[in-house]
Amino acid sequence: MSRPQGKGISSTLAKCDITIAGPLGDDWTYENVARWSTYNGAIFCNVVDKDVTHVLATPEQYKARTPNIKLAIKYGAHIVTKDWFEDSLTKKRRQNEEEYSLRRIDQKAQAKKELEAKAQKGIKEAESFVNTNLYHIYRDDTYFPYEITLTRNDKENGNIGQKYQLYLWESNAWPHLYMFAAKFYKKPRDSHPSIHRPRETPVLLETALNEFKAFFHQKTGIHWDDRIAKAGTTEDNKFQYQPPTGGKPVGSGADSTSATDSASSTKKDQKQAPALDKAADRKRKSPAEPVQHAGSQKRQRREKVKEEDEEKKEGEKPKEKKKEEKPNCENSVSSRTRGKTAANNNKRARTCEDDEDEDDLPVKHHKTTKRQKVEEADTNRDAAVADEGERPEISNLPALVRTMRKTRSRKV
Structure with a gap:
């Protein structure tokens, strides 16, 4: 169409x-x-x-x-x-x-059916093993799954193809609880393995992990921490453990000699070495301090306070003597003012000496008053008039005026 x-x-x-x-x-x-x-x-x-x-x-x-x-x-x-x-x-x-x-109806129905089947399977497994709907395999800090396989091929005793599967389960709910369980396959294609579960209820991680390690040691003859170093060295009548290969995590606490583990340990040592050296230096530099009890510490503090008080008293005595030795100044001027006054006096003395050289005017002392200086100037002038019988020449007046101005500027 x-x-x-x-x-x-x-x-x-x-x-x-x-x-x-x-x-x-x-x-x-x-x-x-x-x-x-x-x-x-x-x-x-x-x-x-x-x-x-x-x-x-x-x-x-x-x-x-x-x-x-x-x-x-x-x-x-x-x-x-x-x-x-x-x-x-x-x-x-x-x-x-x-x-x-509308095909989603079938998909939803199929998903619901699968969920119900899974729930029924978990309930059935919980009767003899572990409910896998409520628990999952535990992984440590290195992300190593605690689900391992132990094999045994003992031809002399006829134990060929036997296998143990060890599990350490962690609960999905929080706080986490743990459970150890194992399956034993007596022959290679055994569809009905026997179940080993030491307890019916979950426990804390430490307890379940100890049960896991104890069972491992019982079947292999080696400790869990030596599983890498002693892999393949057990007897034929014992179960063998094959560690993970290809860079997969081998679990914490393993005594591994692989290049990866040695490299990681070397890096950790390099990072920790500077900190250890610094700690050792501080320990060498710091003096050894004896252990003191609470009573002795209080006694030492009291003695220390007494010593400090005595030192303060001794430090205050010299200061009092110095105060007594100071002269009693009438004007009560400060040390800074006294220094300035001395400098001004020296300056005035030098000025008087220069005036004597230039004008030949007698100056008895730099501390004379203005009135005394004027009278001396008048006396000198009268003496000069008496000697010459006439008034001084005008040429001498500028020198006299300069002298009088300088004397006025001086401070007593």
């Missing part, structure tokens, strides 16, 4: 051959679905054949397995709900069939 073409025909469902498994309710009849399919570029088929790509059906029809549903399953057509058809027309784009597929 050719595809519908022409004006007003959409290509939303082009390349789709559509049919229905039966009445879908309301207006979803064969005629309406055929008309809607044609207007959107699809071909409507009256029967289900190998050319059909989509079959519209209800969940009830799918569960009932009507003839059209069986044919759709046989030819591998998409079995979808009518919502797929309606959403494709509304959004004008073909929708993903997986979201509307």
Whole structure:
């Protein structure tokens, strides 16, 4: 059948051959679905054949397995709900069939069936072994799984192909609890192994791990920590343990001589060496401190406080003597002011000496008052007038004025 073409025909469902498994309710009849399919570029088929790509059906029809549903399953057509058809027309784009597929009903039913079977299996195993729905294999810090196999091939005693599988289980719930169990296969293809479980209830990790190690030592004759170094050295009548290879984790506490373990230990030693050296240096530098009791420590503190008080008293005595030896100054000037006064006095003395050289004016002392200096100047002037019988020349007046100005600037 050719595809519908022409004006007003959409290509939303082009390349789709559509049919229905039966009445879908309301207006979803064969005629309406055929008309809607044609207007959107699809071909409507009256029967289900190998050319059909989509079959519209209800969940009830799918569960009932009507003839059209069986044919759709046989030819591998998409079995979808009518919502797929309606959403494709509304959004004008073909929708993903997986979201509307009725085959998901089978998938959900199958998943539910598998879950129920798993639960029943776990309950059955819990009666003699461990409920695997509630427990998982324990892994240590190195991510080593505590699920190991021990084998024995003792031809002399006829023990060939015997095997032990040891398990250390950890609970899924928190806080974690642990349980040790083992299976023994008497012959290579033994489908009914015997179960060894030392206790019925879970315990703490330390207890379960000790039971695991004790059982390992009982069957192999070597300790768990020596399993790597002594691998393959046990007698034939004992079980043999083959450590993991290919870089897989071997578990914590193993005395391994592999290159990986030696390299890791070397790196740890290199990192710890500087810290150990520093600690040793501090120990050598710090003096050995004897162990002191609480009573002796209190006694030492009291003695120390007394010594400090005595030192303070001795330090205060010299200061008092110095205070007594200080002169009693009338003006109570500070040391800083006294220093400035001495410097000014020295400066005035030098100024007076310069004046004596320049003007030959007698200055008795730098501390004379202004009045005394003026009187001396008047006396000198009268003496000069008496000797010469006349007033001094004007040429001598500038020197006299300079002298008087200098004397005025001095401070007593």
